[in-house]
Amino acid sequence: xxxxxxxxxxxxxxxxxxxxxxxxxxxxxxxxxxxxxxxxxxxxxxxxxxxxxxxxxxxxxxxxxxxxxxxxxxxxxxxxxxxxxxxxxxxxxxxxxxxxxxxxxxxxxxxxxxxxxxxxxxxxxxxxxxxxxxxxxxxxxxxxxxxxxxxxxxxxxxxxxxxxxxxxxxxxxxxxxxxxxxxxxxxxxxxxxxxxxxxxxxxxxxxxxxxxxxxxxxx
Amino acid sequence: xxxxxxxxxxxxxxxxxxxxxxxxxxxxxxxxxxxxxxxxxxxxxxxxxxxxxxxxxxxxxxxxxxxxxxxxxxxxxxxxxxxxxxxxxxxxxxxxxxxxxxxxxxxxxxxxxxxxxxxxxxxxxxxxxxxxxxxxxxxxxxxxxxxxxxxxxxxxxxxxxxxxxxxxxxxxxxxxxxxxxxxxxxxxxxxxxxxxxxxxxxxxxxxxxxxxxxxxxxxxxxxxxxxxxxxxxxxxxxxxxxxxxxxxxxxxxxxxxxxxxxxxxxxxxxxxxxxxxxxxxxxxxxxxxxxxxxxxxxxxxxxxxxxxxxxxxxxxxxxxxxxxxxxxxxxxxxxxxxxxxxxxxxxxxxxxxxxxxxxxxxxxxxxxxxxxxxxxxxxxxxxxxxxxxxxxxxxxxxxxxxxxxxxxxxxxxxxxxxxxxxxxxxxxxxxxxxxxxxxxxxxxxxxxxxxxxxxxxxxxxxxxxxxxxxxxxxxxxxxxxxxxxxxxxxxxxxxxxxxxxxxxxxxxxxxxxxxxxx
Numbered sequence: 001x002x003x004x005x006x007x008x009x010x011x012x013x014x015x016x017x018x019x020x021x022x023x024x025x026x027x028x029x030x031x032x033x034x035x036x037x038x039x040x041x042x043x044x045x046x047x048x049x050x051x052x053x054x055x056x057x058x059x060x061x062x063x064x065x066x067x068x069x070x071x072x073x074x075x076x077x078x079x080x081x082x083x084x085x086x087x088x089x090x091x092x093x094x095x096x097x098x099x100x101x102x103x104x105x106x107x108x109x110x111x112x113x114x115x116x117x118x119x120x121x122x123x124x125x126x127x128x129x130x131x132x133x134x135x136x137x138x139x140x141x142x143x144x145x146x147x148x149x150x151x152x153x154x155x156x157x158x159x160x161x162x163x164x165x166x167x168x169x170x171x172x173x174x175x176x177x178x179x180x181x182x183x184x185x186x187x188x189x190x191x192x193x194x195x196x197x198x199x200x201x202x203x204x205x206x207x208x209x210x211x212x213x214x215x216x217x218x219x
Numbered sequence: 220x221x222x223x224x225x226x227x228x229x230x231x232x233x234x235x236x237x238x239x240x241x242x243x244x245x246x247x248x249x250x251x252x253x254x255x256x257x258x259x260x261x262x263x264x265x266x267x268x269x270x271x272x273x274x275x276x277x278x279x280x281x282x283x284x285x286x287x288x289x290x291x292x293x294x295x296x297x298x299x300x301x302x303x304x305x306x307x308x309x310x311x312x313x314x315x316x317x318x319x320x321x322x323x324x325x326x327x328x329x330x331x332x333x334x335x336x337x338x339x340x341x342x343x344x345x346x347x348x349x350x351x352x353x354x355x356x357x358x359x360x361x362x363x364x365x366x367x368x369x370x371x372x373x374x375x376x377x378x379x380x381x382x383x384x385x386x387x388x389x390x391x392x393x394x395x396x397x398x399x400x401x402x403x404x405x406x407x408x409x410x411x412x413x414x415x416x417x418x419x420x421x422x423x424x425x426x427x428x429x430x431x432x433x434x435x436x437x438x439x440x441x442x443x444x445x446x447x448x449x450x451x452x453x454x455x456x457x458x459x460x461x462x463x464x465x466x467x468x469x470x471x472x473x474x475x476x477x478x479x480x481x482x483x484x485x486x487x488x489x490x491x492x493x494x495x496x497x498x499x500x501x502x503x504x505x506x507x508x509x510x511x512x513x514x515x516x517x518x519x520x521x522x523x524x525x526x527x528x529x530x531x532x533x534x535x536x537x538x539x540x541x542x543x544x545x546x547x548x549x550x551x552x553x554x555x556x557x558x559x560x561x562x563x564x565x566x567x568x569x570x571x572x573x574x575x576x577x578x579x580x581x582x583x584x585x586x587x588x589x590x591x592x593x594x595x596x597x598x599x600x601x602x603x604x605x606x607x608x609x610x611x612x613x614x615x616x617x618x619x620x621x622x623x624x625x626x627x628x629x630x631x632x633x634x635x636x637x638x639x640x641x642x643x644x645x646x647x648x649x650x651x652x653x654x655x656x657x658x659x660x661x662x663x664x665x666x667x668x669x670x671x672x673x674x675x676x677x678x679x680x681x682x683x684x685x686x687x688x689x690x691x692x693x694x695x696x697x698x699x700x701x702x703x704x705x706x707x708x709x710x711x712x713x714x715x716x717x718x719x720x721x722x723x724x725x726x727x728x729x730x731x732x733x734x735x736x737x
Contacts, residue, residue, distance in 0.1 A: 004519060006344040009526045016533035023540040031547050038554040045561040052568040059575040062586040070582060073589055076596060116636050120598065124591040128599070128636065143626075150606060160596075162603035165629040200599055200636075202592065 080158030084203050085113060085131050093156045100156070101149035104139040104189075116200070127205045133161070135195040141182070143168050146193045159201035168193045220353070220494050221336060222270040222387025223407065226253060229498040230260045235483030236499045241386055244332065250339045257343035264348035265340060267516065268501050269327065270387050272405050274352050277301050279310075279322040294322060302326035309511040311355070315399045323400065325352055325509055337515035346527055347520035353497055354393050354403035355509040357381065360480065360500040361395040365445045367479040369467045376443025376466045378433065382422055383449035383493025384413050390422065391493075392429050402432055414450075414491040419457035422448060426463065440464065449476050449493035601652050602632035604736040612737065613657065616686045617679070620665045624727055627658040630736065657732040658695070672698040676728045683732060690734030698728045 002010055076082065087110060094108050111132035118128045133153075140146055146168060154161045169192045172178055181188045220227045225243040229236050240256035242249055257265065279301070285293055298308045305326035314320040340347055365379040378401070381393045394402040406425050411417030426446065430438070438444065445467040448458060455470040473495050477484050482499040501507075584592070606628055617623070632653030663672050676697055683692045 001522075003341060004522050005526045006523065008344065009523070009530070012530055013526060013533065016530055016537060019537050020533055020540065023537060023544060027540065027544050027547065031544050031551065035547050035551045035554070038551055038558060041558055042554050042561060045558060045565055049561060049565050049568060052565065052572055056568065056572050056575060059572065059579050063575065063579050065586055066579070066582045066589065069589055069593060072593060072596075073584060076592065081596070118595060118598070118636060120591045120594040124588040126592070126595070128595065130636075147607070147610070154603070160599050160603075162599075162632070163606060163628075163630060165627065166606070167627040168625070170624045200602075202595055 079160075081160060081202055083158055083201060085129060085159065085199060085201050089158060090133075093158075097149055097152055097156050100152050102140075102145045103149060106135050106138040106140075106149075108136075109134045110199070121202055122205070125205045126202050129201050129203055131199040132164075133197040133199050135197070136193070138191075138193045138195075139189045140193070141188060141190060143191045143193070146191065146195070150195065153197060157199060159199060162198050162200065164196040164198050166193065166195050220268045220270055220385070220387045220498055221332070222385055222389060223272055223405070224388025225386075226336070227386050227494050227498075228253075228256050228260065229495060229502070231263060231502065232261075232485055234485050235477075236495055236502065237485040238487070238495060250335055250342075253336070253339040254342040257340060257345045260345075262345065264346040266348040266501060266507075267336065267350045268353050268356060268497065269333075269350065269511075270353040270385055270389070270391060270405065270497075271327070271330075272389065272407070273330070274325065274327040274354075275302065275305065276354075276400070276403065277324040277326075279324055280319065282320075282322060297322075298324055298326070304328075307511060307513050309509050311509045313399045315397045318397065323355070323509065325355060325511065327352070327511070333513055334515045337513070337519055340516070341519050346523045347516060349507050349520070350511045350513050350516050351501065351507040352509060352511060353391065353501070354400060356501045356504070356507060357393050357497050358395055358398070358400050358508065359504075360497065361393050361447075362398050363480050363500075364447050364471070364476060365467075368447060368469050368471065369445050374443065376445045378438055378442055378444040380426070380429065380444065380446045381449070382426060382446070383496065384408070384418065384422075384491055385497075386413075386490075386492040386494050390425055392425065394429060394433055396433075396436070396438075401436055402429065404429055404432075414454055416457045418491070419450075419454055422450075423458075423462065430464070440466075443467075445469075447471055447476075449473055449496055451489045451491040453489065454491055598635060602635040604630055604652065604655070606630075609655065609657070609737050612686055613659075613683075616682055617661070618663075618675075620663055621661045621679075622664055623659055623661045625658070625660040625729075627656075629656045629658075630654070631656070652736045655732075655734060655736050658729065660696075660727045660729045662727050663698075669699045669701070672728070673701055676730075679730070683730070687732060687734060687737075690732050693731045693733075694728060695731050696727070696729035698726060700726075 005013075090108075090110055094106075098104075098106060111134070113129050113131050116128040116130045121128050135149070138146060138149075146166070150163055150166060153163075170190065171192045172188075172190055174190060178188050178190065220229070225241060225245075227238065228240040228242075230239045231237075239260050240252075242252055242256070246252060279297055282290075283293070294310050298310060301324050302308050305328055307328065308324070308326045310322050310324050312320055313323050361379050361381040364381060365376070369376075377397055379395045381395075382390065384390050389405040389407050392402075392404045392406075393400070404425070406421075409417075409421050411421050443466040446463060446465045446469070448468075448470045450458075450470050450472070452472055455472070458468075458470050471479070473484065473487055473490055473493055476493070476496045477487075477499055480496070480500060482496075482503065484495045484499065487495060609628070630653055635651055635653050663675055667675065676694060680692050680694060684690065
């Protein structure tokens with residue numbers, strides 16, 4: 001076979017095969033892995049940079065949102081929306097209301113704190129709490145005073161108060177007897193009214209202290 | 220070139236074809252000398268051009284229409300039938316212009332001399348280009364020389380003959396008709412020698428014999444016959460074109476013939492031999508017209524050709540891989556330099572993120588918490604309404620003679636306070652602000668009759684429905700507990716006390732209104 005093909009030719013062939021194998025080896029064991037390595041590094045860096053761009057954009061967007069809306073949060077904080085409905089504040093608030101509405105007297109009650117299921121609050125581990133406020137035995141000459149009380153109650157209470165129901169009943173006619181009693185300085189009420197409110201706040205979702213959560217009555 | 224008397228070796232040089240050796244069969248160490256001559260020459264592949272006497276040609280015209288596979292088997296069978304005792308055979312399809320195609324069969328015995336030459340080429344280690352028969356390979360040479368030598372403006376001759384004396388032995392005549400081989404003859408060198416007037420007479424004599432042969436193949440003077448003789452300048456003077464009954468006659472020196480086909484020869488001198496012309500023509504062809512397979516030569520040619528091809532493939536592969544590796548390395552360097560820049564960019568972005576995060580972390584709450592808190596606040600606010608517009612509208616809807624005795628206002632917002640994303644497609648129920656229910660009792664002053672009060676009450680329903688769109692207005696209790704179209708009972712004969720306070724007409728009507736907050 002060597003003579004048939006020629007020794008020189010065989011040597012050349014073997015040399016070419018060896019060179020080819022060497023070239024293949026250089027690629028497979030050196031250049032290829034090196035290129036794969038730096039390419040992996042580059043891909044990792046590119047991925048990290050992409051991620052950072054995303055995170056920076058997210059942080060910037062969140063920061064812009066916060067800067068735009070944090071004042072609303074602090075306002076809610078200031079008005080006591082996150083406070084746990086301390087019953088000891090109710091007395092002062094009711095007195096202020098009475099005076100501002102021009103009402104002589106009324107009785108009020110505050111019910112037990114109840115939880116109101118709310119998905120948004122629950123999503124951030126907060127809950128809505130609600131205390132029912134009842135106002136009755138209102139001694140008021142006119143129904144206009146009662147409307148004033150209804151309008152003012154949200155401003156006077158911490159957190160948030162909403163009207164649930166209002167019943168007004170004309171209890172006595174405007175007659176000579178009533179007018180005489182008024183002239184004598186006696187408190188005369190021409191209307192009876194019963195008001196029901198809901199006092200709502202948003203507090204962290206953990207047990208509140210019993211003193212702040214119970215119901216009570218006052219005048 | 221291999222002939223009856225020996226072998227002549229021609230090799231290519233920059234300046235043209237060169238006669239490198241001429242060896243007689245009678246030489247005692249012919250084989251060694253041939254091997255040495257082959258080794259000493261250029262390393263180009265060797266083409267063996269056979270010019271011996273023992274080559275046979277046959278024309279096969281009746282070829283049926285067959286598929287290519289069947290045709291090959293048919294031809295092989297025909298070759299076996301035509302040349303049963305000739306082991307070396309070949310065929311070629313010839314398509315002369317304006318004539319039916321035919322097969323040219325060639326055959327020659329595998330002589331010891333050819334085996335010897337194969338052995339010498341094996342010793343020399345030279346690559347082998349192939350084995351061909353001089354007459355079959357020189358058909359194109361005859362036509363090319365005739366076209367170049369003679370005027371073709373008139374009616375061209377259909378027949379052409381090239382006559383040349385060969386150093387390898389013999390006077391070769393190649394007769395071509397319409398561009399295809401018609402006849403070939405080789406005449407051994409006579410006692411007159413290979414040059415001189417005696418040789419010229421020999422040429423004329425042998426040509427005249429050839430004329431009788433081709434006359435049998437249909438040659439007539441009308442068809443035209445061009446004759447070219449390759450000879451030296453000295454021998455030219457011995458020929459007279461008038462002595463031959465041909466259309467055109469010309470003597471060409473080997474140099475003139477080579478020039479006519481665009482070739483050159485080195486150190487040719489004033490030779491009378493035409494070997495160089497045939498060698499130059501065959502050597503320039505890309506492929507043999509009739510490649511002949513001689514087993515002993517084929518045994519050497521194929522592996523050497525294969526090794527050549529393999530070497531070329533490996534060299535190409537090496538070049539390709541080299542280029543690929545270079546490109547990959549270049550990519551590596553480029554990516555590596557990119558990495559530096561990317562690292563700097565990443566570090567910069569990390570710094571920027573740290574700064575932004577510091578600002579962000581200073582806030583008392585996280586954005587998602589704030590979003591939810593504000594959503595809750597919005598929900599809670601939606602649960603509350605200002606009753607003043609509703610009461611004002613109610614007051615405006617009631618006439619001045621209507622005196623309210625009871626008023627009840629209820630706002631049910633329990634569904635509103637649940638909040639959150641609602642609905643399959645995330646549509647919020649933010650438009651839902653609960654339900655308002657207003658109940659009121661009233662009397663109408665002015666001393667109206669019951670019937671009038673009932674009518675007023677019915678009319679008030681319509682007014683309230685107009686003023687409070689979307690509200691349902693119902694009369695819970697009509698004056699006198701009657702309606703203008705409903706059931707009614709009473710007594711006849713008793714005093715009608717429907718008018719004035721305290722009478723039967725002084726009772727109240729009770730209304731109920733239900734609808735969304737205004």
